[in-house]
Amino acid sequence: MSIDLSEFHDIFFEECFEGLEVLESGLLNLDQNTDVEEINAIFRAAHSIKGGGASFGFTDISDFTHVMETLLDEMRDGRRAITREVVDLLLKSVDCLRDMTNAAKNSEDSDQQRTAAIKQQLEDMLATDGDTKPVTHNDTTQTKVSEDTACSPVEWLIHFRPDSEMLQTGNEPTRLFRELATLGEISVQADMSNLPAYDELNPECCYLGWELVLKGDINKEQIDELFDWVKDCSDLEITPLGNYNQPSTEAVTQADNTATAEAGTTNNDSKNAIQKAKVTDKPKGSGAGKESGSIRVAIDKIDELINLVGELVISQSMLSQIGNHLEDTDLSNTEILRDGLSQLERNTRELQESVLKIRMLPISFSFSRFPRLVRDLSSKVGKQVELKLSGEQTEVDKTVLEKIGDPLVHLVRNSLDHGLETPEIRKANNKPETGSLCLNAYHEGSEIVIEVSDDGAGLNKDRILNKAIEKGLVAENQELTDEQIYNLIFQPGFSTAEQVSDVSGRGVGMDVVRRNIRDLGGNVSITSQPDKGSTVTIRLPLTLAILDGQLTSVGEQTYILSLVSIIESLQVIPEHVSSITGQAEFYQLRDEYIPIIRLSEEFEVEQSSDDLSQGLLVVVEAEGQRYGLFVDDLMGQQQVVIKSLETNFKQLQGISGATILGDGTVALILDVPGLIQRHYEKRNTAMKPVSDVA
Amino acid sequence: MNTAQTAETTLQAEDGMDQYLTFMLAGEEYGVDILRVQEIKGWSTATPLPNTPDYILGVINLRGTVVPVIDLRKRFKLESIAFGQTTVVIVVKVADDGFGERIVGIVVDAVSEVHNVATTDLKPAPDFGGAISTDSMKGLTTVDDKMLIMLDIDHLMNKDVLKDFEQTEQE
Known part of the structure; x- marks a missing residue:
């Protein structure tokens, strides 16, 4: 029987990336405190990757992970102290493993040299003694064995006592023995001492243990491999018999024993951890990996949906019943009909909300990369930084989540590089040597707010202002509020970093951040206090799928404006309209002149009246400038x-999309900045021939 | 015409034969690969799109999907007529090079028939210098003494529509 494993490869890769993420975050936490459970979680993640890699034939992955696992195993047993050195190496291995997985996923060749180099480093690390060593020799568990087993033993004694739950995990001892028999001559002795009385016997439990004697030219690894799947849920002892008796192997056996014993007790936890690991979504490939098109949804969200659909069906049948009896025009019927319709409305709204919730993922998917980033960067720039994450469970649309990552990385790098000071300066300024960097997310209305704040030096107002004047962004004698000055850093080509560093300061950063955030329909602003630090606040819409719209009519057409882009709407007072060179029209709004843009001209549709006083002016803002859009009428908001x-x-x-209105017709959604840009481009091209003639 | 035979042949395309849905446009009969036809629906008003060529009538709502509609008469520079009883929108799937599949509606005078046409029976269209290039035609064929113009819908809807469109935009 052959199964095409390739169709499971994607699942493996996904799980692999998830495992790697667990590994990485676990390793980062090791820095601060050493909890046995924490190490166990890391170990299990590595173990699943190894197991998966081996089953799907990615031997390079499984071999590599194996060495990592050995090292982790020592740490777990407390035989090796957790030093920064070890953690760094393991983190490097995680990166390497991620690249290997990516390479395997894209069917490319991985960087063999790098893999071999890191593997060698891991092995070197294993060869050195751990700082604590209760048992001699056991620091070389697996690697040594492979050397030892070069000279083949003759007989192996295998003591195998599975946990009673082993059968429930789908492992079948007889099949194992059959496999063992293919290696060499085998004799099996069952140990039935634990067998309960017949009426107490649970057929789903395994009560037996076995003593196996295996003869033949076999090395320990071959046997280990067979027991790979069950060794976590059984008591396994593999000892060579006869003339083969070296002390190191003894130690190996012991080490294995402790390992298996512990693995046995933590078996349930490991299942939990795997489940936990499964909740984490989104493989974060460091390179060319394609963006995943799938999404993992919590089961309760789906249950909620099913319930809502159930209610919808009830409403529907209720309404169709009324529909069937519509001919007996009883007044009581209209009452029921109205009830039914309102019920239907509620159902639909709830259904819509829950469907949208499916796309919502906690922001922690985006935040989770920062501990590593901050750790690496802070050591690079020689600063001590403590990263605080809060509001990680705040949910946001998947698309928003995917696109907010890069701007956030940029902001964090900026804070680290420019915001926070070196320990010496901090000390001189009476601040704790370790700076703090906070990432916070919370909901506010229909927006999600993300804050990146640091307790560093804050922005240098004068320097920004000088730079802005130098670049001609502001006039020399222009009066600006502090806030306006700070927000100048979002202008293109603006960087006050005295020297361009590897981390940031190329001057392309902040305007890209702002553009990316604007593309998502959001906004970014910065506040700062000298010597207290600065805070960048990002506001984003919760979802890109739904918009609070204002319906406007122009002639027969309906256009939708995003409600947030509208500042006010007003009736035109003809005296306040003036024109320049007979072409551009302006409206005097209080003490400001705003250009009037006629939508009917922009979109070449018939308007009911060209007379400005017959319609309405919708005041919108784009790029800091206000414009008046001339429409016939405002209709509902929805x-x-x-x-x-x-x-x-x-x-x-000028059009950001379309939507379908209640009557089934399509209405266009206006993109105000695009519309205005178009308006001026069109105007400029229209002006050209005139100037040529002149 | 032997109707029984026609019915039989329309049910099943034979080997080497392609089925074409034909439609009328200013007295001429055109055909599109029937596998590309998603549905045929009556004409309903479209929402006009600003700054697009005149043959793009706008967008319609096709069960929640926003689909652009193209007036084939205008596209072929034929005289426009008032949309009447038989005017239909043929909704076709267009393979977009590198962008997946798109759905486009084409407005024609009336749908006609389904014909089985052998690939070998398609004659290349002579270059006649009309509004559309012969590249947009798969070829010409004769069924029951009538000439049918088989359109390459992918070419017509992608290359021509968008190319022309982009040109107009640049101008």
């Missing part, structure tokens, strides 16, 4: 589901 035009057509400038 939540609209955004449909992309790109799916079947292409993106049009």
Whole structure:
């Protein structure tokens, strides 16, 4: 029987990445405190990767992980102290393993040299004694064995006593023995001492133990491999018999014993850990890995959906019943109909909310990369930093989550590089030597707010202002508020870093951050206090799928404006309209002149009246400038589901998408900045011929 | 015409034969690969898209999907007529090079028939210098003494529509 394993490869890779993430975060936590359970979780993650790698034929992955596992095993048993050195090496191995997995996923060759080098480092580490060594020789558990087993023994005694639950994990001892028999001559002795009385016997439990004697030209690894799947849930002892008796192997056996015993007790936890690991989603490939198109959803969210659909069906049948009896025009019927419709409305709304929730993932998926990043960077720039994460469970749309990662990384790097000071300076300024960097996320209305704050030096107002004047971004005598000055750093090509460092300061950063966030329909701002630190606040819409829209009508067409982009709407007072060179129209709004843009002209549709006083002016803001959009009328406000035009057509400038209205017709959603840009481009091209003639 | 035979042949495409849905456009009969046709629906008003060529009538709502609709008469530079009883929108799936599948509606005068046409029976269309290049045609064939123009819908909807469109935009 042959099964095509390749179809499971994707699952393996996904689990592999998840495991790696568990490994990484676990290793990072080892820095601070050493909890046995923590190490166990790391060990199990490594073990699952190894097991998976071996089953799917990725021997390089499993071999590599094996060495890591050996090292972890020593740490778990307390035979090796947890030093920064070991953790660093393990973290490096995690990176290497991730690259290997990525390479395997994309069917490319991994960097063999690097793999071999790190593997060698791991083996070297294993060869050195751990700081604590209760048993001699056991620091070389597996590697030594492979050397020893080069000279083959003749007989092996295998003591195998599975836990009573072993059968429930799908392992079948007889099959194991059959496999063993293929290696050499085998004799089996069952130990039935634990067998209970017949009426107490649970057929799903394993009460037996076995003593096996295996003869032949076999090395220990071959036997180990067979027992790989069951050694976590059994008491396993493999000892050579006869003339083969070296002290190191004794030690190995003992070490294995302690390992298996512990593995046995933590078996249940390991299942938990695996489940826990499964909750974490999103493989974060360090390189070319494709973005995953799938999403893992908590079961309760799905249950909720099923319930809601159930209710929807009930409402539907209720309504169709009324529909069937519509001919007997009883007034009581209309009452029921109204009830039914309101019930239907509630159902639909709840259903919509829960469906949207499916796309929501906790922000921790994005935050989880920072402990590592901060750790690596802080040592690079020689600063002591403590990273505080809060609000990791705040949920946000998956698309937003995927796109917010890079801007966040940039902000954190900036804080580390420019914001926080070196320990010496901090000390001189009466601050704790360890700086703190906080990432915080919370919901506010229909927005998610993410804050990146540090307790560093804060922004240098004068330097920013000088730089801005130098770059011609502001006039020399222009009066600016502190906030305006700080937010200048989001201007393109602005960097006040005295020297460009590897970490940041190329001056392309902050404007890219702002652009990315704006693309998501969000906003970013910064506040700062000298010597107290600065805080960058990012505001993002919770979802990109739904928009609070204002319906406006122009002629026969309906256009939708995002409610948040509207500042106010007003009736035009004709005296306040003035024009420049007879082309551009302006409206005097209090003490400001705002350009008027006629939507009917922009979109070449018929408007009911060209007379400004007959319609309404919707004041919107884009790029810090206000504009008045001239429309016929404002209609209702409603939540609209955004449909992309790109799916079947292409993106049009000035239009961010379309939606379907209650009557089934399609309405376009306006993209205000794009619309204004278009307006001016069109105007400029229209002006050209005129100037040519002149 | 032997109707029984037609019915039989329309049910099952034979080997080497492709089935084409034909439609009328200003008295001429055109065909598209029937496997590309998703559905045929009556004409309903479309929401116009700003700054697009005149043959793009706009977008319609096809059960929750926003689908662009193209007036094939205008596309072929034929005289426009008022949409009437037989005017239909043929919704076709267009393979987009590198972008997956797109759905586009084409407005035609009326749908006609389903024909089995052997690939070998398709004659290359002569270059006649019309509004559309012969690249958008799979070929010409004759069924029951009528000439049918078989369209390459992928080419017509992608290359031409978008290319023309981008050109107009640049101009």
